Amino acid sequence: MLILKVIAAGPIHGYAIAQRIQHISRDVLQVRQGSLYPALHRLENRKLLQAEWKPSETGREAKFYRLTARGRKQLESEADTWNHLRDGIELIMRNAGKEAL
Amino acid sequence: MSWWARLFGRDRVERRLDAELQFHFDQMVDRNRRAGMSEEEARRSARLEFGGLDVVKEECRDSSRMRMLEQTMQDLRYAARMLSCVAYQRNRNTDGVGRASPDCHPHDDGRNVPHCCSRSVGRFAGNGGNNSTHQQPSVRPQADRSADARGRRLHTRRCHRRCCLYSSPPRQQNRSACCATARVTWSTARTRVEPHGVAPEPCRCEECNHRDHNGGDDVRWGNQAE
Numbered sequence: 001m002l003i004l005k006v007i008a009a010g011p012i013h014g015y016a017i018a019q020r021i022q023h024i025s026r027d028v029l030q031v032r033q034g035s036l037y038p039a040l041h042r043l044e045n046r047k048l049l050q051a052e053w054k055p056s057e058t059g060r061e062a063k064f065y066r067l068t069a070r071g072r073k074q075l076e077s078e079a080d081t082w083n084h085l086r087d088g089i090e091l092i093m094r095n096a097g098k099e100a101l
Numbered sequence: 102m103s104w105w106a107r108l109f110g111r112d113r114v115e116r117r118l119d120a121e122l123q124f125h126f127d128q129m130v131d132r133n134r135r136a137g138m139s140e141e142e143a144r145r146s147a148r149l150e151f152g153g154l155d156v157v158k159e160e161c162r163d164s165s166r167m168r169m170l171e172q173t174m175q176d177l178r179y180a181a182r183m184l185s186c187v188a189y190q191r192n193r194n195t196d197g198v199g200r201a202s203p204d205c206h207p208h209d210d211g212r213n214v215p216h217c218c219s220r221s222v223g224r225f226a227g228n229g230g231n232n233s234t235h236q237q238p239s240v241r242p243q244a245d246r247s248a249d250a251r252g253r254r255l256h257t258r259r260c261h262r263r264c265c266l267y268s269s270p271p272r273q274q275n276r277s278a279c280c281a282t283a284r285v286t287w288s289t290a291r292t293r294v295e296p297h298g299v300a301p302e303p304c305r306c307e308e309c310n311h312r313d314h315n316g317g318d319d320v321r322w323g324n325q326a327e
Contacts (some may be wrong), residue, residue: 013124014121014124014125015124015125015128015129018125032152033122033125033151033152033157034152034153034156034157034160037121037122037125037157037160037161038157038160038161038163038164039164041161041164042164045164053117056124058128058131060124060127061120061124062121062124063117063120063121063124
């Protein structure tokens with residue numbers, strides 16, 4: 001979901017995805033290369049991402065990923081699931097102690 | 102990239118994967134250099150951070166659905182090769198009455214499928230095969246050219262036919278107790294007698310005169326240059 005969300009902003013290559021996740025989460029989350037690239041390839045195989053080679057900001061060719069329509073739907077679905085889960089956890093953390101008393 | 106391109110353009114896929122990971126690595130080196138590290142230090146640090154490149158590549162390959170198809174094709178090729186070997190032997194090595202001709206494979210009398218071939222079919226069927234029958238015999242002779250060649254034949258025989266990818270002691274499970282005893286006796290006795298250069302007589306029982314025990318001159322044994 002995090003990868004899809006970062007890519008949703010526009011075409012981006014693997015290194016920039018890892019950097020952006022780390023930067024936005026203020027170094028709380030770090031994506032290792034061993035997890036990032038297999039995940040990107042899996043998402044590409046599932047047609048959630050589309051990849052193309054084009055020059056990067058340094059002028060060198062890089063593989064840029066962008067979200068497909070199917071990927072966008074998947075992102076919305078996963079974001080909904082996450083919001084439900086987060087609300088449930090928040091309710092438990094807020095109210096579980098009060099009910100016990 | 103289409104599944105067709107992935108399957109038949111594997112070199113291209115591999116080159117692109119290499120390029121993608123190399124780009125990431127070089128970006129990390131640049132970042133370290135900008136942070137004030139020397140070239141060597143920047144590379145070393147990036148290498149540590151990146152981890153095993155081959156592991157990442159392997160995981161990327163595993164994430165591809167083509168992987169399963171590739172493995173199935175490998176199994177198909179293997180099974181076809183083995184089956185063609187069976188057909189070749191049936192046509193060439195039988196003398197017309199179902200007996201093996203002198204250059205016949207010792208595992209195959211012309212009527213049965215060699216176990217190595219049946220293994221390939223089993224592997225294709227998904228049971229993974231069993232290597233246990235292909236293991237080397239536990240008792241092996243030491244290299245001693247003065248030792249009795251016939252005695253050595255009781256210990257090592259390695260098939261060099263193309264269809265047998267694994268050497269194995271043929272029909273070892275059927276070997277008589279007499280032969281098993283003779284083998285051990287010969288092995289231990291040889292160690293004892295070896296300084297005098299005399300090897301004890303190998304077992305001459307009726308069982309041992311069976312062609313699978315004595316073998317024929319057409320069969321190459323172990324590492325011997327016979």
